[in-house]
Amino acid sequence: MPDNPNGGAFVPIKAKEPPFRVVKRAELPLNRLMVFYAISILVAVIIGGLFITINGVNPFSYFKEVFSGCFRSGVAFRGLVRIIVPLLMVSLGVAVAFKMRYWNIGAEGQLIMGAVFATWASRLLPNLPAPAILLIMAVAGIIGGGLWGLLTAFFKCRFNTNETLFTLMLNYVAFYIVDYLRNGPWQADPGFPGIGRLAANSRLPQLFRLDISWIVAIVLVFVIYVYFQYTKQGYEISVVGDSISTARYAGMNVNRIIMRTMFMSAGICGLAGMLKVSGVVSNYTLDTGIASGVGFTAISVAWLAKLNPFGIFVVAFLFGVLEKGCSVAESTFQLSAAITQILQGLILFTILGSDFFIRYRLQRTGKRGEVK
Amino acid sequence: MTETVNGKSSEPKAAIELRGITKKFGAVVANNNIDLSVRRGEILALLGENGSGKTTLMNMLSGIYHPDSGSVFIDGNRVVINSPEDAKKLGIGMIHQHFKLVEVLTAADNIAMGADERSLFLTRKRFEKTSEICKKYGLNVDMEKYVYNMSVSEKQSLEIAKVLYYGARILILDEPTAVLTPQETKHLFEILRSMRDQGCAIIIITHKLNEVLEISDRVTILRKGESVATVETKNTNATELTELMVGRKVSLEIERPKVKVGANLLHVHHLTIESCDGVEVISNVSFDLSEGEILGVAGIAGSGQKELCEAIAGLHPIKKGAILYKDENIERKTPRELIQLGISMSFIPEDRLGMGLAASLDITDNMMLKNYSQNGRTPFVDRKTAADTAGRVVDSLEIVTPSINTPVRRLSGGNVQKVLLGREIEANPKVLITAYPVRGLDINSSYTIYNQLNKQKQNGAGILFIGEDLDVMLELCDRIMVLCQGRVSGIVKASETTKEQLGLMMTQVSESEVEKNAG
Numbered sequence: 001m002p003d004n005p006n007g008g009a010f011v012p013i014k015a016k017e018p019p020f021r022v023v024k025r026a027e028l029p030l031n032r033l034m035v036f037y038a039i040s041i042l043v044a045v046i047i048g049g050l051f052i053t054i055n056g057v058n059p060f061s062y063f064k065e066v067f068s069g070c071f072r073s074g075v076a077f078r079g080l081v082r083i084i085v086p087l088l089m090v091s092l093g094v095a096v097a098f099k100m101r102y103w104n105i106g107a108e109g110q111l112i113m114g115a116v117f118a119t120w121a122s123r124l125l126p127n128l129p130a131p132a133i134l135l136i137m138a139v140a141g142i143i144g145g146g147l148w149g150l151l152t153a154f155f156k157c158r159f160n161t162n163e164t165l166f167t168l169m170l171n172y173v174a175f176y177i178v179d180y181l182r183n184g185p186w187q188a189d190p191g192f193p194g195i196g197r198l199a200a201n202s203r204l205p206q207l208f209r210l211d212i213s214w215i216v217a218i219v220l221v222f223v224i225y226v227y228f229q230y231t232k233q234g235y236e237i238s239v240v241g242d243s244i245s246t247a248r249y250a251g252m253n254v255n256r257i258i259m260r261t262m263f264m265s266a267g268i269c270g271l272a273g274m275l276k277v278s279g280v281v282s283n284y285t286l287d288t289g290i291a292s293g294v295g296f297t298a299i300s301v302a303w304l305a306k307l308n309p310f311g312i313f314v315v316a317f318l319f320g321v322l323e324k325g326c327s328v329a330e331s332t333f334q335l336s337a338a339i340t341q342i343l344q345g346l347i348l349f350t351i352l353g354s355d356f357f358i359r360y361r362l363q364r365t366g367k368r369g370e371v372k
Numbered sequence: 373m374t375e376t377v378n379g380k381s382s383e384p385k386a387a388i389e390l391r392g393i394t395k396k397f398g399a400v401v402a403n404n405n406i407d408l409s410v411r412r413g414e415i416l417a418l419l420g421e422n423g424s425g426k427t428t429l430m431n432m433l434s435g436i437y438h439p440d441s442g443s444v445f446i447d448g449n450r451v452v453i454n455s456p457e458d459a460k461k462l463g464i465g466m467i468h469q470h471f472k473l474v475e476v477l478t479a480a481d482n483i484a485m486g487a488d489e490r491s492l493f494l495t496r497k498r499f500e501k502t503s504e505i506c507k508k509y510g511l512n513v514d515m516e517k518y519v520y521n522m523s524v525s526e527k528q529s530l531e532i533a534k535v536l537y538y539g540a541r542i543l544i545l546d547e548p549t550a551v552l553t554p555q556e557t558k559h560l561f562e563i564l565r566s567m568r569d570q571g572c573a574i575i576i577i578t579h580k581l582n583e584v585l586e587i588s589d590r591v592t593i594l595r596k597g598e599s600v601a602t603v604e605t606k607n608t609n610a611t612e613l614t615e616l617m618v619g620r621k622v623s624l625e626i627e628r629p630k631v632k633v634g635a636n637l638l639h640v641h642h643l644t645i646e647s648c649d650g651v652e653v654i655s656n657v658s659f660d661l662s663e664g665e666i667l668g669v670a671g672i673a674g675s676g677q678k679e680l681c682e683a684i685a686g687l688h689p690i691k692k693g694a695i696l697y698k699d700e701n702i703e704r705k706t707p708r709e710l711i712q713l714g715i716s717m718s719f720i721p722e723d724r725l726g727m728g729l730a731a732s733l734d735i736t737d738n739m740m741l742k743n744y745s746q747n748g749r750t751p752f753v754d755r756k757t758a759a760d761t762a763g764r765v766v767d768s769l770e771i772v773t774p775s776i777n778t779p780v781r782r783l784s785g786g787n788v789q790k791v792l793l794g795r796e797i798e799a800n801p802k803v804l805i806t807a808y809p810v811r812g813l814d815i816n817s818s819y820t821i822y823n824q825l826n827k828q829k830q831n832g833a834g835i836l837f838i839g840e841d842l843d844v845m846l847e848l849c850d851r852i853m854v855l856c857q858g859r860v861s862g863i864v865k866a867s868e869t870t871k872e873q874l875g876l877m878m879t880q881v882s883e884s885e886v887e888k889n890a891g
Contacts, residue, residue, distance in 0.1 A: 021438055230752050235737065235744055242730035248687060249717075249727050250741045251708030363440070 040354030069328025084320035093268030106167025108295030109174035114270025117144025145270015153262035213275035387573035393442035420594035421814035422786025465535025634663030643693035668849030685717035716801030731781035765794030807838035
C-alpha cells in the first residue's frame with residue numbers, strides 16, 4: 001500500500017489502550033531502593049519455597065536449615081567466610097574492569113595463574129621466613145594474574161581483539177597449565193596427579209581461627225571504593241568506559257589506561273588465587289579446582305551490585321549464605337545438588353527482575369486520559 | 373470508541389489535533405497540557421527553546437512515547453498511538469533530526485524494508501514504485517544509489533520519500549535545515565510547499581526564525597513545556613516570536629566588538645589531512661589566526677571541518693604541511709600538551725555527544741575532563757573545584773538540570789551542548805576552536821554563546837568558529853574562510869561580503885567539476 005492518493009479520511013484505528021503502560025520512574029532514594037530489594041528477596045524466597053514444597057520438603061524448615069547452616073556455630077560461620085572471601089575479592093577485581101566497560105570474564109584463569117605464580121614462588125624459596133615469603137607470594141600472585149589479564153589488554157589495544165573471547169579462552173589455558181603441572185614437573189607422588197601441600201612457611205597466619213585473607217578482602221572493599229570515587233585513575237576508568245573518543249579528546253593515554261586497569265583487575269583476581277592456595281580452604285594445595293567457578297559467579301555479583309564496592313560486599317555475602325546454607329540443607333534433607341542450583345537461579349532471577357521495577361513503573365491507563 | 377470533535381463548524385476539520393497533552397519523565401514535566409492543531413494544506417512551525425518539549429511532543433505523535441494524559445484526534449477521530457506502527461497506519465510520518473537509514477542498502481531498499489508489502493522476494497519493481505513518489509513531489513533521489521554514497525540532503529529527501537511512500541499525509545520534520553546549505557534549504561522548502569499544495573499537513577520544528585517566517589502558515593510556540601501561543605505567520609515578526617518563546621524582550625543584533633588584533637597565535641601552513649579511510653579531506657589549506665579575532669569557517673558539512681579541528685587539537689595525524697602555535701610546530705605534541713598550551717577544541721557533532729563529554733558522568737565530572745590531571749602530584753581528583761565550575765557554568769548558560777550531579781545523558785540535547793561549551797569557555801583558552809557551537813540551540817542560548825565568544829575575543833583569545841548559519845557568521849566573525857571540498861576557496865572580510873557570495877564560494881569547486889565531467 002504505497003501512498004494514499006486521494007488524501008481522504010483514514011480508517012481510524014480504534015482508540016484502544018493497553019491496560020498498563022511502562023513509565024520511567026524518578027530516581028528512587030536509597031531507603032525506597034532497599035525496600036525494593038527486600039521485597040524481591042522475599043518474592044524469591046516464596047517462589048523458592050513453593051519449589052521446595054513440590055519436592056516434598058517443608059520450606060520453613062528448609063530455609064531455617066539454610067540459615068542455621070551458616071550461623072549455628074563458629075565452624076559453620078567460618079565455613080561461610082571461606083566461601084565469601086575469594087568471591088568478594090574476585091568480584092571487586094572484575095568490577096574494576098567492568099567499570100571501564102572491559103568485559104573481563106577471565107577472572108577464573110587469572111585467579112588460577114595467581115595461584116600458580118604464588119606456588120612457584122613458594123617452591124623456589126623454601127627457606128625464607130614466613131612473612132617474607134608470603135609477601136613475595138602475594139606479589140607473585142598479583143603479577144601472575146595481572147600478566148594473564150594484561151595479555152588480553154595488550155592485544156586489545158594493539159590489534160583490537162575481542163576481550164570477551166580472549167579472556168574466556170585463557171581460562172582454559174590456565175586450567176590446563178595446572179593440569180600439566182600436577183601431572184608433570186610439580187607432581188608430588190609418581191602415578192598420582194597432584195601437587196604437594198605448600199611448605200609451612202607459605203601458609204597464611206590465622207586470626208580468629210580464620211586465615212587472614214578475610215582482612216585483605218575487607219580492606220580491599222574500602223580501597224576500591226576510594227579508588228573509584230576519589231582518584232584520578234578511577235576517574236580515567238569511568239571516562240574511558242564511557243567513551244574512548246572523549247578520553248582521547250581529554251588528552252588521556254587510552255591504551256595505557258586500558259592496560260593498567262586490566263592489570264589491576266586481573267592482579268586482584270591473582271591475589272585472590274594466592275590467598276586461596278595458601279589458605280585452609282584449599283588445604284594449602286594448588287589443584288585444578290582452585291577457582292571452582294568463582295570467576296563466573298563474580299560477574300553476577302559485580303553487576304547485581306552495580307559495581308559499587310559496598311554493594312559487592314553485601315551481594316557476595318548473600319551469595320555465600322546461599323551457597324553454604326543450601327549445601328548444608330541439601331545434605332540434611334537429602335535433596336539433589338541440582339535443586340540447590342535451581343533455587344539459586346530463581347533468586348538471582350527475581351532480584352535481577354526487580355531492577356525493572358526500580359527503573360520503571362506500570363501505570364494504569366484509562367479514565368485519566370479520556371476527553372471530557 | 374471513536375468520538376467526533378465538536379469544533380467550530382466554520383473551521384475546516386484539523387488533520388491532527390492535540391488536546392491537553394501531558395508527559396512527565398520521572399519528576400520532569402516535559403509537556404504540560406499542550407493544545408495544538410494543524411489543518412490539511414497547512415505548514416505549522418513549532419517553535420521553542422531547548423528543552424521546551426518540542427521533540428517530546430512530536431515523539432508522542434510518532435508513537436515513540438505515550439502521553440500520560442490528553443488526547444490526539446486525526447481528522448476529528450480520537451486515536452491512540454501505541455507504537456510507530458500505529459503512527460504509520462494513521463498516516464503520520466516523522467523525519468528525525470538524526471536520519472534513520474541503513475547505510476549499506478540502496479534508497480529503494482531502505483523504503484521497501486519498512487513497507488507493508490508481504491512478499492518473499494525483492495523485485496525490480498521496487499525501484500520504479502519508489503521513484504514514482506519522488507517524481508510526484510519533486511524529490512531528487514536516485515533509488516538505486518546506496519545510502520553511504522549520499523549527501524546529507526539526499527538522505528533527507530530519501531527520508532521524506534520514505535514516509536510519503538508509507539502513505540503519510542501528516543509530516544513532522546525535526547530541525548530539517550540544521551544540516552543543509554542555504555541552497556539545499558531552499559530546495560527543501562519548495563518540496564514542502566508542493567506537499568502542502570497537495571493536501572498534506574506539515575509540522576516543522578526549527579530554531580531559525582527567518583525560516584519560520586518564510587515557510588510556515590501558522591506558528592505554535594512552546595515555552596517550558598506549555599503551549600503559550602499560536603499565531604498566524606503573516607501577522608507576526610521575528611521580534612514578537614522571540615519574545616513569545618523566551619518570555620521577555622531579546623535583542624536580535626549580534627555584536628561584533630572592535631578589538632585590536634594582536635599577535636599571531638596560530639599559523640596553518642599548507643595543511644593536508646587524510647581521513648581515517650585515506651581520503652584527502654583537507655588539501656593545502658593555509659590561514660592565520662590572531663589574538664582578538666574570530667575567524668569563521670564556512671562550508672558544506674563534511675568539507676573537512678572535523679578533521680581540521682581534530683588536527684589542531686592533536687587528535688588527527690597531519691599528512692603534509694604544518695600547524696604553528698606561536699611559531700612552534702605542534703605536530704609532535706600530545707593532546708594533553710596542547711590542552712596545557714591553551715588550545716581548546718569543541719566540536720559539536722550531529723549527535724552532540726560523540727566527543728568532548730562523558731555521557732554517563734555528571735556535570736561536575738565532565739567539568740574536570742580536561743584539567744583533572746593538573747592539580748599536582750596527588751593521586752586524588754579535585755572535585756570541589758570542578759563542582760564550583762559546574763555551578764558557574766550552569767548559572768551563566770542557564771542550563772536546565774535537576775542538579776550538577778545529574779548525568780549528562782539525562783539532559784536535553786541543547787543543554788548537553790551548553791555543558792561542553794561552558795567548560796571550554798570557562799577554561800579561558802588562548803585558541804578556541806568551536807565547531808557548530810549553536811547547532812540546534814535556541815535563540816536565547818545562541819546569543820548567550822555569541823556573547824561569551826565575544827568576551828573571549830575581547831580577552832585576547834583567537835577564535836576559530838566553524839559554523840553553518842551564514843547570517844550569523846556574517847555578523848559575528850571578523851573574517852570568514854570558505855572551505856569547499858577540503859580546499860580554501862577564499863578568505864574574506866565579513867563586513868565586505870554577502871551571503872550569496874559565500875554560498876557561491878561554498879559550492880564553486882563542485883559546480884565547476886560537474887561542468888568538467890559533463891563536458
